[in-house]
Amino acid sequence: xxxxxxxxxxxxxxxxxxxxxxxxxxxxxxxxxxxxxxxxxxxxxxxxxxxxxxxxxxxxxxxxxxxxxxxxxxxxxxxxxxxxxxxxxxxxxxxxxxxxxxxxxxxxxxxxxxxxxxxxxxxxxxxxxxxxxxxxxxxxxxxxxxxxxxxxxxxxxxxxxxxxxxxxxxxxxxxxxxxxxxxxxxxxxxxxxxxxxxxxxxxxxxxxxxxxxxxxxxxxxxxxxxxxxxxxxxxxxxxxxxxxxxxxxxxxxxxxxxxxxxxxxxxxxxxxxxxxxxxxxxxxxxxxxxxxxxxxxxxxxxxxxxxxxxxxx
Amino acid sequence: xxxxxxxxxxxxxxxxxxxxxxxxxxxxxxxxxxxxxxxxxxxxxxxxxxxxxxxxxxxxxxxxxxxxxxxxxxxxxxxxxxxxxxxxxxxxxxxxxxxxxxxxxxxxxxxxxxxxxxxxxxxxxxxxxxxxxxxxxxxxxxxxxxxxxxxxxxxxxxxxxxxxxxxxxxxxxxxxxxxxxxxxxxxxxxxxxxxxxxxxxxxxxxxxxxxxxxxxxxxxxxxxxxxxxxxxxxxxxxxxxxxxxxxxxxxxxxxxxxxxxxxxxxxxxxxxxxxxxxxxxxxxxxxxxxxxxxxxxxxxxxxxxxxxxxxxxxxxxxxxxxxxxxxxxxxxxxxxxxxxxxxxxxxxxxxxxxxxxxxxxxxxxxxxxxxxxx
Ligand SMILES: Nc1ncnc2c1ncn2[C@@H]1O[C@H](COP(=O)(O)OP(=O)(O)OP(=O)(O)O)[C@@H](O)[C@H]1O
Ligand code: SF4
Ligand SMILES: [Mg+2]
Numbered sequence: 001x002x003x004x005x006x007x008x009x010x011x012x013x014x015x016x017x018x019x020x021x022x023x024x025x026x027x028x029x030x031x032x033x034x035x036x037x038x039x040x041x042x043x044x045x046x047x048x049x050x051x052x053x054x055x056x057x058x059x060x061x062x063x064x065x066x067x068x069x070x071x072x073x074x075x076x077x078x079x080x081x082x083x084x085x086x087x088x089x090x091x092x093x094x095x096x097x098x099x100x101x102x103x104x105x106x107x108x109x110x111x112x113x114x115x116x117x118x119x120x121x122x123x124x125x126x127x128x129x130x131x132x133x134x135x136x137x138x139x140x141x142x143x144x145x146x147x148x149x150x151x152x153x154x155x156x157x158x159x160x161x162x163x164x165x166x167x168x169x170x171x172x173x174x175x176x177x178x179x180x181x182x183x184x185x186x187x188x189x190x191x192x193x194x195x196x197x198x199x200x201x202x203x204x205x206x207x208x209x210x211x212x213x214x215x216x217x218x219x220x221x222x223x224x225x226x227x228x229x230x231x232x233x234x235x236x237x238x239x240x241x242x243x244x245x246x247x248x249x250x251x252x253x254x255x256x257x258x259x260x261x262x263x264x265x266x267x268x269x270x271x272x273x274x275x276x277x278x279x280x281x282x283x284x285x286x287x288x289x290x291x292x293x294x295x296x297x298x299x300x301x302x303x304x305x306x307x308x309x310x311x312x313x
Numbered sequence: 314x315x316x317x318x319x320x321x322x323x324x325x326x327x328x329x330x331x332x333x334x335x336x337x338x339x340x341x342x343x344x345x346x347x348x349x350x351x352x353x354x355x356x357x358x359x360x361x362x363x364x365x366x367x368x369x370x371x372x373x374x375x376x377x378x379x380x381x382x383x384x385x386x387x388x389x390x391x392x393x394x395x396x397x398x399x400x401x402x403x404x405x406x407x408x409x410x411x412x413x414x415x416x417x418x419x420x421x422x423x424x425x426x427x428x429x430x431x432x433x434x435x436x437x438x439x440x441x442x443x444x445x446x447x448x449x450x451x452x453x454x455x456x457x458x459x460x461x462x463x464x465x466x467x468x469x470x471x472x473x474x475x476x477x478x479x480x481x482x483x484x485x486x487x488x489x490x491x492x493x494x495x496x497x498x499x500x501x502x503x504x505x506x507x508x509x510x511x512x513x514x515x516x517x518x519x520x521x522x523x524x525x526x527x528x529x530x531x532x533x534x535x536x537x538x539x540x541x542x543x544x545x546x547x548x549x550x551x552x553x554x555x556x557x558x559x560x561x562x563x564x565x566x567x568x569x570x571x572x573x574x575x576x577x578x579x580x581x582x583x584x585x586x587x588x589x590x591x592x593x594x595x596x597x598x599x600x601x602x603x604x605x606x607x608x609x610x611x612x613x614x615x616x617x618x619x620x621x622x623x624x625x626x627x628x629x630x631x632x633x634x635x636x637x638x639x640x641x642x643x644x645x646x647x648x649x650x651x652x653x654x655x656x657x658x659x660x661x662x663x664x665x666x667x668x669x670x671x672x673x674x675x676x677x678x679x680x681x682x683x684x685x686x687x
Contacts, residue, residue, distance in 0.1 A: 128422055210463040213419050217458075218478040218529060219451030221444070229466050307468060308513045 001304065004311060008300050012293050016075070019289050024071045027282060032060035032067075040276050058278065075286050080279040083272075090283040093268065098287075101264030103176055105253045108187040113242065115188065116195030117231075123196065124203035125226060135196060142193030147252065150186050151259050158182060168260040183256045191245075191252070198241050202234040209233070235306050243299045246292055365392035365432075366569040367416075367454065367537040372429030372439075374408075374415035381641035385411035385424070387593035388667075391586075393537060393569035398560075400584030400601060401573045402616070406637055408593045409573045410459065413539040415439070417456055418446045433537065452482040455535035459542045461523035465514040471498070471525045472510025478532040497528040501558055520551035527555070531562055537569040545575065552576075556583050577616065581605055586673075589613045592638050592648040595667060599674030609670065609681040611653045647678070655680055 030036055037051050055061045059070060074080055080090040119139075123132040159167040165182040206212065207230055215225045254266030261267075265284055272280035304310045370390045376383040385408040393399050401409050414420045416431045416438060431438040433453055438446060458464035466474060475494040479485055485493060491510070498506035501524040514522060523543060530538055540559060544552035556579055563570055572584055580587055580601060587604050589597040589612065597610040608614045638648055646661035647653070653660065659679055667675050668682035676682050 208421060210458050210460050211466040213414070213421075213456075214458050214464045214526065214529065215466065215474075215477070216419055216447075217417055217450050217456045218532075219447055219449070219481040220477060221447050229469070232468050233466065309467065309515055 001311070004304050005301060008297055012297060015293060016289075017072075020068070020072045020075055023075070023282070023285070024068050027278065028060060028067050028071065029064075031278070032058065074282070078283070078286065080283040080286075083280050084277040085275050085280075090279045093280060094265070094283055094287055097263055097265050097268040100170065100176070100262050101253060101257065101266065104180055104183055104187075104256060104262055104264060105249060107180075108184045109249060111184070112188050112191045112195060116192050116199050117238075119192070119196045120199030120203055121226060121231070123200040124207055124230070125222070127204060127207075132200075136200075139193035139196045142189055143197075145190065147186070147190045147255060150190060151256070154182055154186050155259070168262075170261060170263055179260065179262070183260050183262070187252065187256065191248075195241075199234070199238055202237040202241075203230055205237075206230045206233045232306060236303065239299050239302055239306075243296050246295050250288055250291075364394075366395050366434075367393045367571075368430075368432040369412075369416060370430045370432070372412065372415055372431065373427045374411050374420055374424060374429075375427050376411075376420075377423040377425065378641070383640045384593050384643065385640055386415055387640075387643075388429075389588075389590070389593075389595055390429075391571075391588050391595070391598065393571060394585075395569060396563055396567040397586065398563065398570040398572050398584045400580030400587040401571055401590060402575065402577060402580055402587060403590030404637060405575075406640075407590045408640070409590055410541055412590075413456055413541050413571065413573060416539065417450055417454060418443070419456075448482075451478050451530075451535065452533045453535055454537045454539070455530040455533075457527055457530045457538060457540040457543045459545065461519055461526050461546055464526045465522060465529075467514050470511055470513060471517070475510075475525065475529050475532055478529055482533045494528075494532075497532055498525070500562075501525075501528045501531075502554070503528075520547050520554070523547060523551075523555055524558070527558065531566075531568075534566050535568060537571070539571045539573065541573045542575065543572075544579065552579070559583070577605075589616065592643065593640055594648065594664075594677065595675070596649065596677045597675065599672065603672060603674060609674065609676040610649075610678045611655050611680070612649050615652075649678075 032055060034051055034055075037054060038046055041050065041054070052061075059067060062070075078091055082089055083093060086093070119135050123135050126132045154165075155167050159165045159182060166179055169179050170176060171179065212225060212229055215229050216222065220228075250266070253264065254270065256262065257264040257266040258270060265287060268280065269284040271277070272284060300310075369392070372386055372389045373384070374386040376385055387408075389408070389412055391399055391401075401412070403409055411420065411424065414424070415426050415429075418426075418438060418441075420426065426439050429439060433449070436449075438449065438454065441449075465471065472491060472494040475497055476487075476490040479490045479493055483490075495506045495510045498509055503509050503521060503524050509517070509521070509525075514525070517525065523546070527543065530540075538559075543559065544555050547555065559570060559572075560583060562568060572580065574580060584601050586598065587601045588595050589604075589610065591612050597604060597608065597613045604613065605617060608617050638644055638651065644650060644661065646663060647656070647665050650656045650660045665677050665679045665682070667677045669675050670682060
């Protein structure tokens with residue numbers, strides 16, 4: 001298992017290198033070119049001198065290879081200097097904005113997956129009968145609601161008119177739950193339908209396998225077979241699906257952070273883009289990348305824990 | 314098995330012979346004996362000894378699909394005596410697996426048992442609450458599945474899968490179950506059983522896996538086991554070993570076996586009785602030796618290669634595409650009429666009855682049983 005972990009981590013190195021390359025292309029070669037800077041800088045500062053100063057400040061005038069190695073170094077040490085607008089250290093900013101993002105995303109994602117699994121198990125057990133059909137109809141209904149429309153409806157009717165939730169805002173500590181409740185609710189409503197449908201398919205597919213019949217033929221009760229055999233086997237496609245969801249998780253939380261004024265990483269990135277705060281942009285994007293890679297490594301470890309064939313292969 | 318001659322059996326060509334007289338002595342198995350009639354004491358004891366362990370009567374199991382009702386099993390009956398083997402043969406798709414699944418209450422939706430009984434130990438498996446049936450599965454009746462590759466959960470060690478059966482039906486604790494699983498593996502001829510118990514299914518060869526599947530099915534000494542093509546996926550030498558293994562267990566425990574197979578040679582070797590299935594119904598049953606030496610139904614004859622039929626092979630049955638009638642749209646008369654070289658007008662009028670022709674044999678063909686019998 002440790003061996004597998006080591007191999008898996010080593011295998012992410014080329015990915016990291018590739019990311020660094022894209023990074024370098026976007027931020028240094030394109031983003032650092034005089035032409036680009038001329039367009040992006042505020043009209044007042046658009047003199048050749050300020051542009052040169054800028055390029056010097058960010059080392060964009062150095063040889064390409066040095067710049068590239070520097071980019072890799074920044075990513076590895078996670079040191080991107082200070083924010084353009086607030087002059088705070090970027091790593092400090094990230095550390096300050098992560099908790100709110102985590103507070104939004106982690107519980108919502110956990111509830112989403114747990115609820116979807118429970119509903120999908122119900123569907124698979126009652127396949128074709130009314131609980132299955134009811135959940136199926138509700139899932140499609142949930143899927144057909146765009147997040148944006150739901151945000152507006154939620155803020156208008158549930159928060160503003162019914163006063164069930166604050167419209168938006170934030171506070172430190174446990175009090176944040178008050179502000180997070182509505183975004184959590186919206187998150188789960190929008191996502192759970194997709195999940196249920198996918199999980200149900202995976203479970204039903206496993207249910208049709210011969211080993212399930214064999215387990216039943218041993219005299220095991222259906223519920224036990226469901227938990228011990230069907231669910232475990234369905235976990236393999238389900239994990240794959242969950243990894244694929246991660247980018248949506250990031251964009252989704254960005255959207256919700258924006259609408260509900262939650263000071264999270266998504267909000268930080270949006271602010272950085274709006275003010276062309278290069279160090280913060282680099283840092284947030286690097287953070288996302290590392291998060292995604294880390295997530296897929298963890299998933300692969302879960303695969304290996306579930307499936308003996310993965311451990312050997 | 315009765316060695317009796319049946320003088321009324323038609324010769325090879327199957328010319329109509331009229332009504333068939335019943336033999337003087339009733340055959341041991343296979344006829345339509347009523348359950349629990351009043352009998353003289355001595356005879357009752359003798360009969361009780363050979364009372365069937367499983368008695369399936371008039372079983373029908375249909376798949377209610379969107380395209381129509383697939384009558385996969387449409388009135389099948391058979392009995393298995395203690396320690397006896399019934400060979401169930403027929404082409405692919407004729408409903409053999411569906412028969413087995415129906416008896417165990419494991420038909421997948423949209424399949425459902427629509428009528429019939431399957432009596433085991435005086436209880437009807439088909440009319441039992443799911444909970445009670447689950448308690449009987451594995452302990453009283455069990456099934457060996459067609460595909461050894463897919464009948465094992467890939468995410469569980471073989472030992473653990475065998476132990477699960479013991480977990481359901483015995484009081485053994487975890488360690489004892491693990492030990493018993495190793496013993497069971499040894500008893501089905503798996504070398505280095507302690508090691509193999511810890512192996513994953515994908516680490517074993519097909520033959521080994523099928524042994525594990527058998528150990529799993531036989532772990533709690535069931536009274537009846539339905540062996541659904543236990544050897545089809547294996548190579549010839551392994552096939553023979555597996556059949557021997559089932560036979561050995563049978564001798565030890567007196568278990569009754571339904572041997573579902575395409576392999577007529579296997580039936581000849583291992584079975585006492587044979588039931589030939591065609592398009593959801595039985596067309597001929599009887600003692601293996603009699604049926605194979607003097608088949609009565611044209612389909613049985615075709616299977617045995619005594620008369621030619623389109624696409625016919627030798628000992629192994631062969632699927633003939635487009636030839637087996639669609640089980641959702643059966644013809645009105647004899648189901649075999651479209652392929653039968655002897656078919657005549659009367660064959661298409663009504664489905665022939667399954668007629669007792671004596672010597673423990675039954676046939677579903679108007680020519681073989683004679684019109685008078687209908
Ligand atoms: N889940 C299902 N839904 C609808 N029809 C089915 C289903 N499973 C099987 N059938 C149909 O029921 C009929 C009987 O199938 P069954 O599996 O019992 O055949 P079989 O005799 O075991 O064949 P084989 O020798 O290929 O195993 C076939 O025509 C098949 O197409
Ligand atoms: S009843 Fe059926 S099997 Fe018998 S001769 Fe007619 S068509 Fe052939
Ligand atoms: Mg089959």
